[in-house]
Amino acid sequence: MKKNIRKRTISILLSIAMLIAILCVAPATASAETPTESPTGSYEYILGDADGDAAVNIADVLKIQNWLSKKLELTNKALLAADIDANEKVEVADVLNIQKYKALMAVEYPIGEKQVVAEEDIPDYNNPIIPTEPSSDATEPSSDATEPSSEGTNPPEDQMTLYVSNAVNWITKDGCKLWAYNVDTQEVVLMTINDDNTYFSATVADTWQNIAFYRSNFDIDETTFSIDLPVEQMPNKWTSLPARGENDCFLVTADSAGEWRLYDELIHEEGVNTIYFDNSATQWDTVYIYGWSFGLGNEFVAMEKVTDDIYKYTFTETPSPGVKGFLFVAQEGWTTDNYQTGDVATESGKNLYTNLTSSGGKWSGSWDVYTP
Numbered sequence: 001m002k003k004n005i006r007k008r009t010i011s012i013l014l015s016i017a018m019l020i021a022i023l024c025v026a027p028a029t030a031s032a033e034t035p036t037e038s039p040t041g042s043y044e045y046i047l048g049d050a051d052g053d054a055a056v057n058i059a060d061v062l063k064i065q066n067w068l069s070k071k072l073e074l075t076n077k078a079l080l081a082a083d084i085d086a087n088e089k090v091e092v093a094d095v096l097n098i099q100k101y102k103a104l105m106a107v108e109y110p111i112g113e114k115q116v117v118a119e120e121d122i123p124d125y126n127n128p129i130i131p132t133e134p135s136s137d138a139t140e141p142s143s144d145a146t147e148p149s150s151e152g153t154n155p156p157e158d159q160m161t162l163y164v165s166n167a168v169n170w171i172t173k174d175g176c177k178l179w180a181y182n183v184d185t186q187e188v189v190l191m192t193i194n195d196d197n198t199y200f201s202a203t204v205a206d207t208w209q210n211i212a213f214y215r216s217n218f219d220i221d222e223t224t225f226s227i228d229l230p231v232e233q234m235p236n237k238w239t240s241l242p243a244r245g246e247n248d249c250f251l252v253t254a255d256s257a258g259e260w261r262l263y264d265e266l267i268h269e270e271g272v273n274t275i276y277f278d279n280s281a282t283q284w285d286t287v288y289i290y291g292w293s294f295g296l297g298n299e300f301v302a303m304e305k306v307t308d309d310i311y312k313y314t315f316t317e318t319p320s321p322g323v324k325g326f327l328f329v330a331q332e333g334w335t336t337d338n339y340q341t342g343d344v345a346t347e348s349g350k351n352l353y354t355n356l357t358s359s360g361g362k363w364s365g366s367w368d369v370y371t372p
Contacts (some may be wrong), residue, residue, distance in 0.1 A: 041119050043077065048098050048111040050074065050082040056098060056112045058222030062190060064095050065203070068128045079125040080117070084109050088123040092156045096205060099187045163249035163263045164191060164200040164213060167320030169293045171252065172197060175218035176235070181227060183210040188225055199249075199263075213238040213250060253345060254324045269348050271318040276370045277328055278354035280309040282363060284330035284339065287311040293325030294318070300332045306372065310352075321348040328353070328363075337361045 048056035050063045064082045066072045084094040101111040178191045178200050191200035215236035247260035287303045295316030303311035330339035341363045352370035356363045
């Protein structure tokens with residue numbers, strides 16, 4: 001009997017001891033978790049890693065650029081990582097520093113390195129300010145409504161807006177993307193198309209001179225982009241181009257071909273919708289136009305006979321001077337070279353394709369003015 005009482009007493013004492021131990025440990029565990037919720041806690045991040053994926057790459061550049069363009073919102077913590085020079089402002093200068101870092105150029109900031117800051121010291125960043133109506137555009141004619149929406153913003157000092165004309169129309173076909181590539185620094189920027197699908201644009205440093213352009217499939221992004229992608233993923237390239245000089249717009253005239261122009265001059269060039277073909281030299285029985293731009297979708301269309309030797313066609317979209325987007329052919333279908341011309345581009349202010357010659361191959365001519 002005494003043994004049973006003694007065993008019961010020992011069991012009760014052990015239970016009491018275990019309960020006391022649990023009560024003593026519980027507060028300690030709770031107090032250990034408190035600092036992570038405290039406003040005085042610390043926050044770790046990688047400088048330049050705006051998207052928080054523990055790496056600094058082109059995706060961070062694009063995210064910051066989209067924030068600067070008010071296309072997306074970023075938290076103060078993301079902006080802290082984007083604030084390379086720690087001036088409590090996120091600007092184009094921060095983007096440039098990341099691009100220099102990715103190009104293995106010297107930068108004075110510890111991009112890519114882990115930083116620690118007190119939670120209470122994280123700045124409250126202001127939203128970017130984008131002017132909507134620069135005073136310099138006050139006298140622009142209404143005909144400029146097709147210019148890229150990016151024109152509403154003035155590039156910061158030491159920056160420029162780089163344009164590519166989509167006059168050939170097919171650059172954006174099938175959802176493809178266009179990239180501007182700095183041959184000297186290996187920096188790459190994804191260009192954006194304006195609402196009218198007429199021009200691509202991107203903000204780059206005004207030191208960019210030797211530039212190439214790459215047209216990729218839509219599924220290529222900043223992490224998979226490479227100038228060495230196979231043709232299945234990179235169907236078109238404009239490389240080995242001359243330095244742009246003072247020009248700011250690349251006019252694509254054909255696959256792998258184009259020329260540098262001034263954007264402000266190019267947008268004011270007037271094309272002609274109705275063109276004429278002089279059949280006096282070719283003497284074809286019928287004249288067709290075949291086109292892949294300016295409203296023609298890889299199709300043959302019969303031209304209207306105006307006189308014995310003159311035929312005409314009216315485009316549904318105004319051709320851009322200098323851009324090859326069509327040719328003339330003697331029938332509704334492909335034939336031998338001596339019954340068609342080479343690829344043709346219009347000239348500003350001229351509407352008659354004449355003076356055609358051939359040495360046994362495709363015909364070629366020159367532009368003149370025809371008055372019906």
